[in-house]
Amino acid sequence: MNSLIKNIAIVGGGTAGWLTACILAKQLNNVNDVTTTITLIESPDIPPVGVGEGTVPTMRQTLRMIGVNETEFIQECDVTFKQSIKFVDWLHAPQAGHHHSYHHLFNYPHTPGFDLTPYWLLNKGNDNFASHVSFQEKICDLHLSPKRITDKEFSGTLEYAYHLDAGKFSKFLAKHGCQNLGINHRMLTVADVVLFPDGSIEKLHATDGQTVSADFFVDCSGFSSRLMGQALKVGFVSKANQLLVDNAIAMQVPYADEDKEIPPYTISTAHEAGWSWDIGLSKRRGVGYVYSSNHTSHERAEEILRRYVGDESVDLSARRIPMEVGYREKFWHKNCVAIGLSAGFVEPLEATALLIIEATAKLLAEKLPTTTHGMVYAERSFNDISRTAWDKVIDFIKLHYFLSKRKDNDFWLDNVDPSTASDSLLEKLDYWRFNLPTQSDFSSKYEVFQLENYQYVLYGMDFMTDLSQISERYPHIEQANKEVKRIQQHALQAQKSLQSHRDIINKIKQYGISKI
Amino acid sequence: MTTINMIPLDSVKHKNLRINVDRNYSHVSNQNMTPLLASEFIPASTNFPIVFVKQQETGKFKSVGLLGLDAGENLVFANNKVHSNYIPVNIRRYPFAAGGKVVDESEMILCIDENSALLNEKEGVQIFDETGKPSGATEQVTKLLTDILAKDAATDIFIAFLVEHDLLQPAEVTLKLGEEGDKQLNGLYKVDEEALNELSDDLVLTLYKRKYFAAIYAHLASLGQFNRLLQLKSNFSPE
Numbered sequence: 001m002n003s004l005i006k007n008i009a010i011v012g013g014g015t016a017g018w019l020t021a022c023i024l025a026k027q028l029n030n031v032n033d034v035t036t037t038i039t040l041i042e043s044p045d046i047p048p049v050g051v052g053e054g055t056v057p058t059m060r061q062t063l064r065m066i067g068v069n070e071t072e073f074i075q076e077c078d079v080t081f082k083q084s085i086k087f088v089d090w091l092h093a094p095q096a097g098h099h100h101s102y103h104h105l106f107n108y109p110h111t112p113g114f115d116l117t118p119y120w121l122l123n124k125g126n127d128n129f130a131s132h133v134s135f136q137e138k139i140c141d142l143h144l145s146p147k148r149i150t151d152k153e154f155s156g157t158l159e160y161a162y163h164l165d166a167g168k169f170s171k172f173l174a175k176h177g178c179q180n181l182g183i184n185h186r187m188l189t190v191a192d193v194v195l196f197p198d199g200s201i202e203k204l205h206a207t208d209g210q211t212v213s214a215d216f217f218v219d220c221s222g223f224s225s226r227l228m229g230q231a232l233k234v235g236f237v238s239k240a241n242q243l244l245v246d247n248a249i250a251m252q253v254p255y256a257d258e259d260k261e262i263p264p265y266t267i268s269t270a271h272e273a274g275w276s277w278d279i280g281l282s283k284r285r286g287v288g289y290v291y292s293s294n295h296t297s298h299e300r301a302e303e304i305l306r307r308y309v310g311d312e313s314v315d316l317s318a319r320r321i322p323m324e325v326g327y328r329e330k331f332w333h334k335n336c337v338a339i340g341l342s343a344g345f346v347e348p349l350e351a352t353a354l355l356i357i358e359a360t361a362k363l364l365a366e367k368l369p370t371t372t373h374g375m376v377y378a379e380r381s382f383n384d385i386s387r388t389a390w391d392k393v394i395d396f397i398k399l400h401y402f403l404s405k406r407k408d409n410d411f412w413l414d415n416v417d418p419s420t421a422s423d424s425l426l427e428k429l430d431y432w433r434f435n436l437p438t439q440s441d442f443s444s445k446y447e448v449f450q451l452e453n454y455q456y457v458l459y460g461m462d463f464m465t466d467l468s469q470i471s472e473r474y475p476h477i478e479q480a481n482k483e484v485k486r487i488q489q490h491a492l493q494a495q496k497s498l499q500s501h502r503d504i505i506n507k508i509k510q511y512g513i514s515k516i
Numbered sequence: 517m518t519t520i521n522m523i524p525l526d527s528v529k530h531k532n533l534r535i536n537v538d539r540n541y542s543h544v545s546n547q548n549m550t551p552l553l554a555s556e557f558i559p560a561s562t563n564f565p566i567v568f569v570k571q572q573e574t575g576k577f578k579s580v581g582l583l584g585l586d587a588g589e590n591l592v593f594a595n596n597k598v599h600s601n602y603i604p605v606n607i608r609r610y611p612f613a614a615g616g617k618v619v620d621e622s623e624m625i626l627c628i629d630e631n632s633a634l635l636n637e638k639e640g641v642q643i644f645d646e647t648g649k650p651s652g653a654t655e656q657v658t659k660l661l662t663d664i665l666a667k668d669a670a671t672d673i674f675i676a677f678l679v680e681h682d683l684l685q686p687a688e689v690t691l692k693l694g695e696e697g698d699k700q701l702n703g704l705y706k707v708d709e710e711a712l713n714e715l716s717d718d719l720v721l722t723l724y725k726r727k728y729f730a731a732i733y734a735h736l737a738s739l740g741q742f743n744r745l746l747q748l749k750s751n752f753s754p755e
Contacts, residue, residue, distance in 0.1 A: 149575035150703070511574045516684055516705065 002373045005215040006036050009204065011190060011227060012220030013042025015052055015166055015354065016340025018173035020218055020361040022066040025181035027365035040177070041204070041212060043189040049222055049321065049341065050166040053279045053286045054082060054266050054351035057106050057161045060154045062358045068176055070153040071512040076172050078165040078281040080505055083107070083136055083146045083158055084265035085350065090275070090400060091461050093408040102128060102460025103140060103265065104350075106159035108452040109133035110490065111483045117455060118436060119480035121464075122471050129459035132484065135491035143261045145504035148497060153513050157494060161351070163266070163279045163286075188212065190221075193231035200334035201227065216368065219338040223345070228328055228338035238326040242398050242420055244411065245274050245347050247298065248321045249305050250288035253312055264501040268349060270404070271304050272296065273411040277348060278308075282505050290347050295411035323347070325394075331386040332379045335372075337364050344390055349397050355448055356393065360386060363446075389446045395425040396449040396457075402429070403461035432458065434466050522613050522627040527648055530628065535653075536640040540596045541607050543632070548584030551606045553664070554671040554731040556581075561738035563600040564592055564745065567687055568675065568705040577675045577684065577705065579735075582745070585691060585701070591748040599748055605664055611635065614661040624665060626658055674728060681719060683711050687739070691746060706739060707732050 010021050021040045028036040063073060073079060088101040109116060110133060120132050131137040136158050139146065147156035177183035188206035196202045203213040219227035228234045240246065262280035269276045274291030289305040296304075298320060306313040327344025331337060339360050346352055363385060367378045398421055406412035418426055428441060437458065442450045458465075467474070499507075544550060549569065557566055557579075565582040581604055583592040592599050593607070611632035615625040634640070642651045650658070678684050687706035691699045712732065715723070723729055 150570040150572060151575075507574065511576055514570065514575055514577070514679070515682070516686060 002371050003215070004371050005368060007214040008036060008038050008216045008218065009212050009214035010038065010040045010218040010220055011204070012048075012222060012340065012342070013040060013170065013174070013185075014048030014050065014220065014222060014340065015170045015173070016222075016342075016357045017042070017218075017220035018170045018177055019062070019354070019357050020220055020339050020364070021183050022173055022177045022181055023062065023358070023361040024218075024365050024368075025177060025183050026066045027362070028368070029182070037184065038182075039184040039186060039212065039214065040174075041186050041188050041190065041206075044187050045189050046222075046224075048167065048170060050170075052166050052348065052351075052353040053163055053281070054085075054277070054348065054354070055161040055164065056351050056355050057159050058355060058358055059161050062362075064154045066176070067180060068172075071508060073172060074162075074505070074508050074513075077162075077168045078283045080163045080262050080280055080282055081146050081156075081264045081501060082161045082163050082266060082351075084140050086140070086263075086265050086267050087400070087457075087460065088267060088269040089406075090268075090270045090404055091406075093270075093272075093406050102456070103130045103137050104453065104456040104460065105130050105134050105136045105140070106161060107134045107136040108159075109455070110135065110487050114476075114479065114483060115436070116480055116483055117459070117465075118467055118474045119477060120459070121467055122474060123477070130456055133455075133487070135487050135494055138491040139494055139498060140263070140265050142495065143263055143501050144495065144498040145501045146264060146498075147504060148499070149504060149507045149511065149513075151513075153515050157498060160264075163281055165281055165283075165286075186210075186212070190226055193227060195231070198334070199232070201231065201336055215335065215372075217336045218364070219336060219342045220340045222341045223323075225328070225338060225342040227336050228330075228333065228342055232333050232336060234333050234338075235329045236324070236326055237329055238324060239346070239394055240325055242394055242422065243325040243347060243401075244292040244294070244415060244420070245290045245325070246323060247293050247301065248288050248290045248323060248347075249298070249301050249318050250286070250321065251305060251309060251313065251316050251318045253285040253287055253309055253316060255284060256312060259502065262501050262505070266351070269308065270406065271308070272409040273301070273304075275349065276305065276308050282509075290349075292411050295409060295414075327387070327390045330379075330383050331360070332382040334379075335375070337382070339364070343386075346390075346393055346397055349400060350393075350449070350453075352393050352397070352448070356389070359389065359446070359448060385446050388444055389448060391422065391424070392444070392447040392449065395422055396453065398422070398425055399429075399454070399457055400461070403458070403463055405462075429463075432463070432465055434469070436465060436467070519631060521630045522615065523630050524615060525612075525626045525628050525643070525654075527644060527650075531644050531648065532637045533635050533643045534637060534640040535611065535632075535643065536634045536636065538634055540598055541593045541603065541610070542596060543610055543634075544583070544593050544607055545590050545595075546588050548587065548589050549580040549582050550604050551668075552579050552581040552604055553606075553667040554579065554674045554728075555667050556602070556604055557731045557734035557738070559602040560600075560604060561734040561741070563602050563741065564738070565741045566735045566738040568678075568684060569703055570705075577679060579671060579675065582704070582742075585699070585745055585749055589749075591745055591752055594748075594752065605660060609657065609660055609664065612657045612661060614665055624658075624662055626654075626661065674726075674731060677726075677728065678707065681711075681715070683707055683715075685711070689742060691742065693746075707735060709736065 010017050021038055025038050084103045084105045086103050088099050091100040116133050146158035146160035178185050190204050191207040192205040194202045201217045203211050267278040273296035276289045279286045291301045331343050340357050367382050369378050401415040402421055404412055439451050560581050568577045569580055583590045611629040611634050613627045615627040641653045643654050645651045684705045685708040687704040689701040693699050
């Protein structure tokens with residue numbers, strides 16, 4: 001047993017499948033002399049879920065790495081820019097028309113080497129944490145583009161990611177993968193998975209009688225988990241005890257006015273039994289309500305969604321998607337890896353779906369052994385890293401709920417019950433009551449959410465780190481004030497040089513973005 | 517400084533106007549660059565650096581002559597002196613400009629900067645003659661502007677060719693300003709010599725036949741003129 005791994009079959013033609021195929025094709029066929037054949041099998045009978053419309057800034061690096069042209073991507077996938085997630089009504093239920101909100105910005109706090117956090121905590125004024133440490137909040141509020149038309153491909157004046165049309169995105173990647181990266185595309189529906197005696201996958205039988213053999217298989221088949229779950233019988237670890245939502249209802253809302261400003265951020269609004277996403281693409285909005293069916297009915301959920309969208313929702317249909325929060329016991333088993341919904345699912349609160357796909361596909365490209373020798377170690381290492389990454393993602397999502405002071409529904413009361421949070425999260429939160437969160441609290445580089453992400457959520461949600469007993473450790477008040485002034489000046493400069501988000505998207509469609 | 521206000525030339529409204537000739541071109545004394553046509557690269561190259569910059573509105577590249585090293589600084593046309601033996605046509609044409617349709621030359625509309633300090637009713641060159649017809653000088657300007665439009669379109673095609681074949685790269689210019697330390701100039705682009713040398717035979721032949729090599733090498737040679745600007749700057753004292 002020491003044969004080369006040179007044929008990889010990917011099952012599933014959604015975003016997970018195509019993104020994985022492109023990443024593997026680019027990485028494996030660049031680094032190795034061995035030419036790896038990558039075949040993607042798409043079922044003409046099974047539509048993709050297609051609601052993953054939010055990304056994080058790593059997507060820029062991923063797209064550049066696989067050789068995508070940013071202009072074409074923006075033109076063909078109805079892309080807009082995303083600089084933040086704005087959380088509305090998460091801390092308190094709205095009262096008399098007053099809505100609490102905070103931004104989780106993509107620009108990290110603006111002062112490398114100098115942490116403004118303790119000074120903000122000790123001298124709390126009227127400004128919120130995000131606007132105190134970064135000028136990006138101001139840019140977001142003004143609906144300005146993070147990028148000027150003179151900024152080159154994949155770079156901006158501010159950090160950004162994308163909002164995209166998931167259906168168009170997988171078609172775009174399919175075209176790129178087949179034309180430029182040599183991926184074989186076959187339209188087949190898997191009927192039967194044939195295993196070797198050792199339990200690894202030998203080949204796939206399709207409904208039309210065709211056979212697909214490969215040395216290695218990647219399961220991107222979505223919730224059905226056709227290979228990992230159904231064929232290899234790898235179990236599912238439910239995390240429903242921590243994250244209580246189990247359904248989503250989604251809607252596509254056309255713009256009534258084509259010149260309407262598009263917020264350059266995702267809006268996440270808390271409701272009685274869950275929260276809604278609101279993503280402005282260039283041609284329409286994508287809106288959905290994620291909720292717990294133990295705390296509300298499907299009818300009531302649709303009512304909440306329609307009320308949120310307003311009059312525009314009247315003639316629009318809504319689509320319900322049941323979902324189960326959790327992940328597979330193993331992500332790599334024998335000669336098969338699961339990526340995407342087949343591997344696990346958490347609610348799309350922090351755009352983790354595409355993020356985890358990118359991260360695991362890159363990890364697979366790195367870890368895939370040249371020959372079957374080395375498979376055992378690669379499998380164990382991949383599983384350890386992936387499980388930690390998933391647990392940390394779940395902790396971070398849970399954090400958003402756990403800090404809420406809403407009491408308008410059992411959903412929110414149940415969410416702050418400590419028995420619904422992991423020990424690792426509880427331990428950290430307890431520590432942070434009197435100690436600043438630091439980089440060392442995030443020791444693994446495979447944790448996708450780091451110190452800065454936690455800071456935005458913790459202090460956006462009024463979490464109190466009490467430094468009053470050690471305030472003398474932070475004597476550089478003058479420097480802190482200077483930094484804050486500098487950030488405010490940056491905000492003013494940026495306001496002058498940046499244009500409206502909608503205008504820049506239109507300009508990119510007209511003139512394109514320069515590669516240099 | 518008054519702002520430029522280009523309006524179509526009007527044979528009634530502008531009947532009696534004359535233009536003072538200013539051989540010092542002081543109207544550009546606050547501009548640190550001027551648009552430059554590819555056909556001007558050779559004569560310009562011995563006077564000031566020729567670089568490519570992105571237009572603020574579209575992000576598209578344009579070729580320019582660099583005349584100053586700071587915002588609003590012009591070292592070449594300064595203090596009523598001209599430190600260049602070549603005057604770019606886009607400076608020479610002033611106070612006239614071409615408006616209207618670019619595609620069809622015959623539809624070019626002759627415009628004039630109504631706010632220009634050169635305009636008066638007493639001295640200088642007549643715009644219209646006694647019979648109300650455009651003067652000889654005006655006819656010449658019309659010809660010049662028509663020529664500029666055509667050559668500007670050709671320059672855009674030249675630049676699009678450079679972009680399409682990845683022949684442009686950021687020009688990292690660091691100026692040694694002595695006591696003031698180093699100064700980095702951002703937003704300037706130049707031809708990538710390495711990429712140029714690696715072009716396929718087919719493309720080399722295309723470049724040659726389109727007479728692009730002359731412009732490319734004039735541009736590359738002109739980059740030596742940054743030193744000249746520095747020299748002018750060291751002798752420069754604002755009015």
